[in-house]
Amino acid sequence: MNLILxxxxxxxxxxxxxxxxxxxxxxxxxxxxxxxxxxxxxxCGKSTLLYILSTMDTNYDGELIIDGQNMSNQTKDDLARIxxxxxxxxxxxxxxxxxxxxxxxxMLPALKLGKDDANTIKKNALEKLDILxxxxxxxxxxxxxxxxxxxxxxxxxxxxxxxxxIMGDEPTGNLDSKNSEIVFDVLRxxxxxxxxxxxxxxxxxxxxxxxxxxxxxxxxxxx
Amino acid sequence: xKDLFIILDISKTHLLAKKKQTAVAAxxxxxxxxxxxxxxxxxxxxxxxxxxxxxxxxxxxxxxxxTAPTETQPSDRYFDVLNNLNYIHSIKPKSRLERxxxxxxxxxxxxxxxxxxxxxxQATCKVFYLAGSNNLNGVISGIEVKEEVRLFxxxxxxxDGDVNSLIKKKNSILLGAGVAKKLSLSVxxxxxxxxxxxxxxxxxxxxxxxxxxxxxxxIQSYVNLKMAQQILGAGGxxxxxxxxxxxxxxxxxxxxxxxxxxYDVEALDIKKANAQFDTGSDIRTLISYxxxxxLLIVAxxxxxxxxxxxxxxxxxxxAILKATGFTGKDVxxxxxxxxxxxxxxxxxxxxxxxxxxxxxxDEIPFVTxxxxxxxxxxxxxxxxxxxxxxxFALISTFLAGYLPARKAQKLDPVEIIRGQ
Numbered sequence: 308m309n310l311i312l313x314x315x316x317x318x319x320x321x322x323x324x325x326x327x328x329x330x331x332x333x334x335x336x337x338x339x340x341x342x343x344x345x346x347x348x349x350x351c352g353k354s355t356l357l358y359i360l361s362t363m364d365t366n367y368d369g370e371l372i373i374d375g376q377n378m379s380n381q382t383k384d385d386l387a388r389i390x391x392x393x394x395x396x397x398x399x400x401x402x403x404x405x406x407x408x409x410x411x412x413x414m415l416p417a418l419k420l421g422k423d424d425a426n427t428i429k430k431n432a433l434e435k436l437d438i439l440x441x442x443x444x445x446x447x448x449x450x451x452x453x454x455x456x457x458x459x460x461x462x463x464x465x466x467x468x469x470x471x472x473i474m475g476d477e478p479t480g481n482l483d484s485k486n487s488e489i490v491f492d493v494l495r496x497x498x499x500x501x502x503x504x505x506x507x508x509x510x511x512x513x514x515x516x517x518x519x520x521x522x523x524x525x526x527x528x529x530x
Numbered sequence: 531x532k533d534l535f536i537i538l539d540i541s542k543t544h545l546l547a548k549k550k551q552t553a554v555a556a557x558x559x560x561x562x563x564x565x566x567x568x569x570x571x572x573x574x575x576x577x578x579x580x581x582x583x584x585x586x587x588x589x590x591x592x593x594x595x596x597t598a599p600t601e602t603q604p605s606d607r608y609f610d611v612l613n614n615l616n617y618i619h620s621i622k623p624k625s626r627l628e629r630x631x632x633x634x635x636x637x638x639x640x641x642x643x644x645x646x647x648x649x650x651x652q653a654t655c656k657v658f659y660l661a662g663s664n665n666l667n668g669v670i671s672g673i674e675v676k677e678e679v680r681l682f683x684x685x686x687x688x689x690d691g692d693v694n695s696l697i698k699k700k701n702s703i704l705l706g707a708g709v710a711k712k713l714s715l716s717v718x719x720x721x722x723x724x725x726x727x728x729x730x731x732x733x734x735x736x737x738x739x740x741x742x743x744x745x746x747x748x749i750q751s752y753v754n755l756k757m758a759q760q761i762l763g764a765g766g767x768x769x770x771x772x773x774x775x776x777x778x779x780x781x782x783x784x785x786x787x788x789x790x791x792x793y794d795v796e797a798l799d800i801k802k803a804n805a806q807f808d809t810g811s812d813i814r815t816l817i818s819y820x821x822x823x824x825l826l827i828v829a830x831x832x833x834x835x836x837x838x839x840x841x842x843x844x845x846x847x848x849a850i851l852k853a854t855g856f857t858g859k860d861v862x863x864x865x866x867x868x869x870x871x872x873x874x875x876x877x878x879x880x881x882x883x884x885x886x887x888x889x890x891x892d893e894i895p896f897v898t899x900x901x902x903x904x905x906x907x908x909x910x911x912x913x914x915x916x917x918x919x920x921x922f923a924l925i926s927t928f929l930a931g932y933l934p935a936r937k938a939q940k941l942d943p944v945e946i947i948r949g950q
Contacts, residue, residue, distance in 0.1 A: 363852070363942055366942065383857070383858055383942075390855045396853055406548070415856075420855065449894065
């Protein structure tokens with residue numbers, strides 16, 4: 308089996324302001340090294356699904372299995388550890404810590420994981436920044452970078468612990484076509500070289516077309 | 531351990547990144563704690579001053595001979611009270627000397643007692659101060675100056691001259707301020723006094739005594755014990771009062787009862803002697819407690835508010851940290867550390883502020899007739915206020931950090947992200 312992520316009948320409801328069935332019996336599978344994109348109209352539930360898959364949302368019914376481990380019965384602290392170790396997440400709005408330097412932003416998840424000493428982590432972080440072509444910005448404060456640079460820092464942060472899966476919530480949504488292309492190429496390369504699976508929510512057809520598989524969603528269903 | 535290091539590192543970055551905000555939050559703590567310390571120091575300082583006004587110069591137990599009718603009349607002893615109705619009209623007290631019987635042995639026994647800080651003998655005589663054709667009524671007390679100074683702060687009430695003149699010169703007198711004013715006398719002058727038997731004594735004024743109570747200052751003067759005994763025409767064992775100071779004022783009642791039972795004397799404890807003062811003092815203490823608690827609550831809410839906002843502004847960071855694998859506990863510790871650093875910083879500054887302003891108040895002139903030695907406003911530098919202040923700063927900042935952080939700890943990161 309080369310499954311890295313699997314869901315069985317995931318259902319999710321929003322209770323506020325009125326009860327709303329967002330996700331309906333979602334069952335998907337993701338293979339190792341697979342590069343999958345999720346597409347669908349706004350409000351169809353793709354971001355909600357992604358948050359559940361990334362374990363950041365625990366309020367759902369159904370089963371989520373990541374790397375052979377069932378997530379349903381994990382404590383929040385365990386989930387945090389799993390996120391730290393196995394999942395890299397790229398937000399639409401980069402979500403960097405504005406007060407910290409670029410380098411520190413990238414280093415923090417690894418420092419938390421605590422597998423290596425600070426020097427090795429620093430070296431790794433610089434390497435990742437180099438892959439993304441922004442090693443020269445390492446000592447700047449995160450809040451001083453441009454949007455495209457920030458997004459690349461966010462990607463560097465997501466891969467610092469060499470996770471099994473990288474999830475992106477429209478990582479190219481706010482980037483121009485040139486920057487989108489850079490981001491795509493980087494993700495593609497990482498997936499092949501570092502044995503990572505990609506699960507990317509996107510609106511961008513050009514982006515999606517280049518991925519291995521497209522999961523289309525509409526009104527909470529997978530088509 | 532490793533986590534702790536990261537937590538401290540993140541906290542440091544947060545605090546240093548927004549120095550202005552950190553400073554404002556810390557200043558909030560500073561003012562709260564500073565005000566508390568200033569108010570408490572000043573208020574209890576004034577209270578102590580007022581208490582001291584009475585307590586310092588009032589003996590804890592006064593021993594003297596009481597003039598009162600005998601409680602058990604001889605007839606009651608002879609004719610059994612249960613079976614007879616004894617009735618005596620117009621009972622008069624037995625004539626007794628004013629002097630305490632066996633005063634010297636009592637004095638030395640008292641001094642041996644562990645609970646007693648000291649005991650001083652006094653011989654009181656009624657005199658007239660002579661001023662030309664005027665005779666002023668007066669009372670002269672013979673005292674042991676050194677002990678009075680040690681036990682009852684006697685020196686504080688000598689506004690002019692030298693308290694030790696009584697020791698240096700036998701016929702020296704510390705004249706009541708009212709008498710001195712009426713007779714236009716000052717230190718170095720001579721004064722004639724006449725005792726009740728008509729004998730005339732010439733005394734030289736070594737100092738002016740001012741208690742702050744006009745009715746006392748108008749009649750009371752002090753001389754050496756020996757001199758008083760000479761004016762009275764009595765021997766060296768003539769002592770009319772013994773004033774006792776105890777190590778603990780709360781022992782006053784049991785000790786006075788003990789003395790009354792042991793010796794043939796009357797003993798008056800300070801609680802009975804100053805009943806109305808005691809009530810006033812209790813109420814003042816109560817008020818200062820109420821004010822201090824109010825101050826702490828107000829300061830606490832201020833601190834809580836400022837810090838709460840400080841942390842809510844960081845909600846985004848909480849979500850990011852949690853999304854990248856930091857646990858709820860890590861996040862909570864990060865904010866508790868920041869809150870405590872602010873509390874510590876603000877608390878220490880608050881102590882400095884409180885102490886500084888206290889020093890300034892301590893220099894502001896405050897002149898009162900009642901306390902000739904007080905020249906500036908009184909301040910109580912009790913370390914307890916400072917300890918309470920910083921403890922409170924730490925507790926309130928801890929809660930202000932802990933409560934919102936605990937809430938954030940339980941949230942899924944997505945709930946914070948979605949809430950924006």
